[in-house]
Amino acid sequence: MTAIGIDLGGTKIETQIFDEKWTVIARQRVDTPHDYDALVNAVALQINWAVGQTATGTPVGIGAAGLVNPNNGQALTANLVATGHPFPADIAHAAGCTIKYVNDCRALALSEAVFGLGKGHRTVMALILGTGIGGGISVDQRILQGPTLTGGEFGHTSAPAHLVAQYDLPIWQCGCGRTGCIETYIAGPGLVRLAKHITGQELTTHQIAAARDNSMEYVWRVWCDLTADLLHTLTLTVDPDLIILGGGLTQIDGIVDDLTAAAKAAQLPGFGTSRLVLAEGGDTSGARGAAFAAWQEQLNV
Numbered sequence: 001m002t003a004i005g006i007d008l009g010g011t012k013i014e015t016q017i018f019d020e021k022w023t024v025i026a027r028q029r030v031d032t033p034h035d036y037d038a039l040v041n042a043v044a045l046q047i048n049w050a051v052g053q054t055a056t057g058t059p060v061g062i063g064a065a066g067l068v069n070p071n072n073g074q075a076l077t078a079n080l081v082a083t084g085h086p087f088p089a090d091i092a093h094a095a096g097c098t099i100k101y102v103n104d105c106r107a108l109a110l111s112e113a114v115f116g117l118g119k120g121h122r123t124v125m126a127l128i129l130g131t132g133i134g135g136g137i138s139v140d141q142r143i144l145q146g147p148t149l150t151g152g153e154f155g156h157t158s159a160p161a162h163l164v165a166q167y168d169l170p171i172w173q174c175g176c177g178r179t180g181c182i183e184t185y186i187a188g189p190g191l192v193r194l195a196k197h198i199t200g201q202e203l204t205t206h207q208i209a210a211a212r213d214n215s216m217e218y219v220w221r222v223w224c225d226l227t228a229d230l231l232h233t234l235t236l237t238v239d240p241d242l243i244i245l246g247g248g249l250t251q252i253d254g255i256v257d258d259l260t261a262a263a264k265a266a267q268l269p270g271f272g273t274s275r276l277v278l279a280e281g282g283d284t285s286g287a288r289g290a291a292f293a294a295w296q297e298q299l300n301v
């Protein structure tokens with residue numbers, strides 16, 4: 001059976017069609033509209049195009065950032081003009097078919113667990129270090145999801161008080177409406193914010209990473225310690241077989257080694273840490289994970 005996966009982002013909508021071996025056999029990309037009705041129509045047209053290449057009844061999965069409130073079906077997302085709208089239901093209605101709508105971080109976790117370095121492991125966690133912080137957990141090749149649909153929003157756990165005090169850091173407002181979320185310190189904008197607070201310099205994440213062995217060494221150490229504390233919390237909570245890192249910050253050379261060392265220092269004395277690896281699925285992970293989730297649901301496997 002073929003399956004359809006859509007990676008829905010703030011700048012592009014990429015549709016991928018997978019064959020029975022989960023290889024991409026066709027793909028199409030369009031720009032993401034910035035008007036709600038146009039957005040719904042654009043996604044529906046992508047679904048119609050893909051179904052036209054396959055067959056009616058082909059499972060369709062959509063991976064997108066943000067959350068869907070299970071109480072009213074409305075979306076909450078920062079990079080799409082869909083907040084406050086019943087986005088998944090509107091897409092399904094416009095496309096005339098059933099869809100599976102999955103958070104993109106959870107989709108990546110599933111894809112990496114089934115097809116990537118997580119293959120053969122029971123409990124696989126993904127941690128996305130990018131413009132925001134998110135993730136997901138796959139257990140037995142299924143997304144671990146509870147009734148609130150907020151599981152995996154790791155960036156909105158609280159920053160560690162002992163490190164905030166140790167490094168004399170401010171408590172920053174988060175886009176979610178809370179204060180002191182770990183995302184405000186360790187997401188890409190958070191790293192920039194740390195450098196500005198500590199050194200007074202306005203630098204990009206690339207500039208900070210390039211200077212982390214000299215002028216930005218202290219900033220990098222603070223960032224690693226804060227990120228390692230989140231890894232420590234996730235390990236204490238889930239104890240996954242491995243943690244797969246994704247997102248723009250993981251393009252920094254040596255980041256796995258630096259975070260592994262920091263995670264070992266944060267762990268309880270004498271105990272090991274969850275192995276850290278980089279996501280290997282690239283731009284296929286989100287769409288493939290969403291397609292696989294749709295396939296699982298349709299076949300009830």
